[in-house]
Amino acid sequence: xxxxxxxxxxxxxxxxxxxxxxRHRQSGRIVFPLPDDPAYESIELPSRGILWSFTIQxxxxxxxPYRAAGAFLPFAVGYVELPGALIVExxxxxxxxxxxxxxxxMQLTTVQIGAAGAEAREAYAFRPSADGDAAP
Amino acid sequence: MTDVYxxxxxxxxxxxxxxxxxxxxxxxxxxxxxxxxxxxWPDIQFAFGGSDAAGKADTLVTxxxxxxxxxxxxxxxxxxxxxxxxxxxxxxxxxxxDLGVVVGFDKHPRGAFDPMPQDWGLPAWYGEVGxxxxxxxxxxxxxxxMDLYGxxxxxxxxxxxxxxxxxxxxxxxxxRTPVDLETILNAPxxxxxxxxYMFCSPAEGGVALVLASAKKARELGRxxxxxKAVSMRTRPVGSFEVFAPALDLERGESATTxxxxxxxxxxxxxxxxxxxxxxQDTESGAEIMHMAENGxxxxxxxxxxxxxxxxxxAGTLPINTDGGCLACGEPIGASGxxxxxxxxxxxxxxxxxxxxxxxxxxxxxxxxxxxxxxxxVILQC
Numbered sequence: 001x002x003x004x005x006x007x008x009x010x011x012x013x014x015x016x017x018x019x020x021x022x023r024h025r026q027s028g029r030i031v032f033p034l035p036d037d038p039a040y041e042s043i044e045l046p047s048r049g050i051l052w053s054f055t056i057q058x059x060x061x062x063x064x065p066y067r068a069a070g071a072f073l074p075f076a077v078g079y080v081e082l083p084g085a086l087i088v089e090x091x092x093x094x095x096x097x098x099x100x101x102x103x104x105x106m107q108l109t110t111v112q113i114g115a116a117g118a119e120a121r122e123a124y125a126f127r128p129s130a131d132g133d134a135a136p
Numbered sequence: 137m138t139d140v141y142x143x144x145x146x147x148x149x150x151x152x153x154x155x156x157x158x159x160x161x162x163x164x165x166x167x168x169x170x171x172x173x174x175x176x177w178p179d180i181q182f183a184f185g186g187s188d189a190a191g192k193a194d195t196l197v198t199x200x201x202x203x204x205x206x207x208x209x210x211x212x213x214x215x216x217x218x219x220x221x222x223x224x225x226x227x228x229x230x231x232x233x234d235l236g237v238v239v240g241f242d243k244h245p246r247g248a249f250d251p252m253p254q255d256w257g258l259p260a261w262y263g264e265v266g267x268x269x270x271x272x273x274x275x276x277x278x279x280x281x282m283d284l285y286g287x288x289x290x291x292x293x294x295x296x297x298x299x300x301x302x303x304x305x306x307x308x309x310x311x312r313t314p315v316d317l318e319t320i321l322n323a324p325x326x327x328x329x330x331x332x333y334m335f336c337s338p339a340e341g342g343v344a345l346v347l348a349s350a351k352k353a354r355e356l357g358r359x360x361x362x363x364k365a366v367s368m369r370t371r372p373v374g375s376f377e378v379f380a381p382a383l384d385l386e387r388g389e390s391a392t393t394x395x396x397x398x399x400x401x402x403x404x405x406x407x408x409x410x411x412x413x414x415x416q417d418t419e420s421g422a423e424i425m426h427m428a429e430n431g432x433x434x435x436x437x438x439x440x441x442x443x444x445x446x447x448x449x450a451g452t453l454p455i456n457t458d459g460g461c462l463a464c465g466e467p468i469g470a471s472g473x474x475x476x477x478x479x480x481x482x483x484x485x486x487x488x489x490x491x492x493x494x495x496x497x498x499x500x501x502x503x504x505x506x507x508x509x510x511x512x513v514i515l516q517c
Contacts (some may be wrong), residue, residue, distance in 0.1 A: 006262035009413035021382075030381035033259060052383075053283075055275035055327040056264060065263025077272055079280075079383065087383040091265055096327075102283045113265050123265045 003112055006067075006121040009034050009042070017108055018044035019088065019124055028103035030086050046082040047108040048129060054078030054100050055091060067114040067121065080106045080126045094127040140225045140363040141353035142515070144173025144346030148463040150242070152337055153312030157188020161342035162241030163199050169237065169344040172357065179203045180346070180503070184223040185239030186210035187469035190340075193239055214416070215368065216240050217343065217472025218503045218511020222368045224347045234352040240474075241342030242467030253496065256379050256507060270506060271335060271419075273378040275327035279422030282329065287424060289329055293320040293393045294442040295420035296334050296462055303463025305489030308474070310339055326406035334420040339465025344376065344479070345471035361480045364498075364516045365402035369395040371499060371508025378506035391510035392429040399512035400431065405498055407431040408515075411454060411465040412482050412492050413473035414501040417460040423506070427455070430502055430512070454492050457482060468505070475501035476513050483517040 005013060010033055012018045021032040022040030036043050060072035076092035078100070092100070093111045111125035144167025148161040156164070162185065164419055177200045185193035186209050188418060192206035212219040217240035224238040253263040262268055281287060297317050305311035311360055317356040323331040352361045371377050374388020400406055407430070415430060416449035417423035424438045432453060433441055441447060457463060459476045461471055481487050497513045 006264055010261060012293050029384070053276040053280035055279060055329075056325065057269065057272060058325050058327060059248065061263075061266045061269045062248065065250075065253055065260065065268050066266050067264040075266065077267060078278075079276060081385070084385075086385055089267055089381050089383075090329055091267075114396065121264065123261065 001121040003122040006113060006123045011124045013043065018047055018109065019108065021045045021085065032086060032088055045085050049080040049082040049106050051079045051102055051104040052079040052087050053102060053108050056097050069113065069115045076100060088113065091123060091125040095127040107133050138229045138315065139350055140481050141350065141359060142345050142346045142361040143348045143353055143356050143358035144175065146172055147308045147477050149308050151341055151469065155360040158187050158241050158243030158340060159196060161340060163196050164194060164238055164240050165241065165344035166200060166237055169346050173346040175346060176202050180235055180237050181205060181233040182211055182227050182236040182239050183239065184220040185209040186216045188213060188216060190241055190243040193449050212509055213431050213512045214468050214505025215472060215509040215511045216469040218368055218513065220477050221476065221513060222511060224317040225363055228347055234349045236347045237344055238347060238473065238510065239344040239469040240472060240515060242341040244467065249451035253332040254308050256327060256476060258379060261427050262381060262470055268379065270378055271327045274422060275330050276417045277376055279329060280427050285369045287439055288418045289321060290332055291439050291442045292420040293317050295423050296320045299446055299456055299459045300461035302457055302490050307459035309459045309463045311459065311463040315472035318469025330419050330421065333503060336418055336461035338467045339467050340362055341467040341470045343470050343477050345476060360482050360517050362516045363513065365399040365514040367395045367513040369398065369399040369403060375508055377508035384425065391508050394428060394503055395428040395510040395512045396502065399514050403514040405514065409498050410453065411496040412446040412457055412479065412498045412499045413455050414460065414504055417454055417456055417462050418466065423455065426502060449510040450491060452492055453490035459488065472511060475503065479515045485514055
């Protein structure tokens with residue numbers, strides 16, 4: 001990972017890459033992101049899932065809050081169902097927009113946001129699963 | 137339940153009015169509603185109202201008169217109008233007041249809204265990565281729905297086509313030119329599967345209603361439009377709302393389904409009794425999904441309903457007779473009351489070219505807004 005993470009305690013910064021969620025100590029309900037609340041224990045979420053829904057962001061979101069990266073290029077976003085955990089909203093990357101479909105197997109990765117240099121940050125994203133991906 | 141009557145209605149045209157502030161559009165609407173009711177501001181005992189981005193409603197006493205009336209500001213996003221009506225009806229039902237005003241107005245700059253994560257209890261990264269965009273939510277809720285229930289893009293386009301056709305006949309609408317199906321379908325995508333003609337645009341406008349107790353309405357000879365139900369609900373566990381970084385695996389109901397059931401129960405009528413409906417149509421798909429969430433059809437039946445024109449003016453259930461948010465635009469604080477205004481017009485039979493061509497007895501309206509708030513109002517004559 002070449003850039004600082006966009007936020008602390010959002011995902012692991014050591015291998016293997018995992019999103020950090022919270023499990024409510026009493027009810028067992030799993031949430032994301034990890035709340036700053038002792039009622040939740042930190043857990044690593046599954047890194048593979050199924051695309052639950054998606055869209056293409058065709059216009060530049062307003063900045064702030066969006067950390068723009070020069071000329072705007074459309075990007076995909078979606079919800080990915082992580083088995084046994086929850087459905088996470090995410091940027092999608094390394095995907096042909098025309099090939100996106102509900103039910104598509106997805107794999108956790110990271111993506112750079114913001115302009116290259118001091119403004120760049122690393123965010124989590126999902127990409128379509130490839131044959132070589134490790135089991136979740 | 138004690139009935140509340142709508143004895144005056146007023147609207148400032150929606151769209152763009154460069155010369156008038158949002159507050160001034162709210163004032164315009166109040167003056168129009170008072171004139172419609174044959175009343176003056178000193179007659180009004182309380183007011184509820186608000187805007188999302190155009191100022192504090194209670195400052196309108198400067199222009200309308202410093203009569204010392206209680207004026208409650210409401211700030212509930214797209215459900216601001218519904219929330220104001222909820223408050224206003226409660227005040228009359230309590231017996232403390234006979235006459236009140238509810239008002240909603242707004243004025244937004246061009247382009248998409250630019251909400252900030254911290255105002256929504258969300259971490260900064262959520263906005264930085266590009267997820268703080270309301271239109272994404274609508275597109276993703278819809279994408280999932282289309283897959284589950286077999287809704288096609290043609291059906292989405294039919295909703296927009298109907299909206300612009302109805303807007304032609306609504307003097308307060310912003311978009312008053314018909315747009316054909318092909319143009320809607322082939323327009324640039326904003327957030328797939330929604331093209332630019334399938335989304336409403338942030339806009340401006342103001343709406344006000346004068347509410348009265350039964351006794352007062354009889355005195356005024358204005359008993360034509362009764363509020364039979366007003367319900368407002370926030371989101372339940374497992375619902376899918378704007379700005380949700382994650383969803384529970386176990387999916388639940390929506391704020392809309394719960395508000396709708398409560399309103400039908402309160403009014404003592406069912407979906408089949410409704411003669412005209414105004415449903416939140418932030419985009420074409422929202423109207424489609426809200427048809428089912430409000431109990432008017434089963435999930436998936438919308439495909440046939442739209443193909444058969446059942447939600448057109450001459451259909452079995454005309455929906456969004458003034459063109460809805462698609463044709464009127466979306467001034468957040470005003471849209472909920474615009475729907476009620478339109479239903480009051482329909483109940484009075486004053487809709488002109490957009491009047492439903494058969495008797496209207498029960499009229500239904502539904503707003504939905506971030507972060508998962510819904511308000512439903514049922515009017516009866």
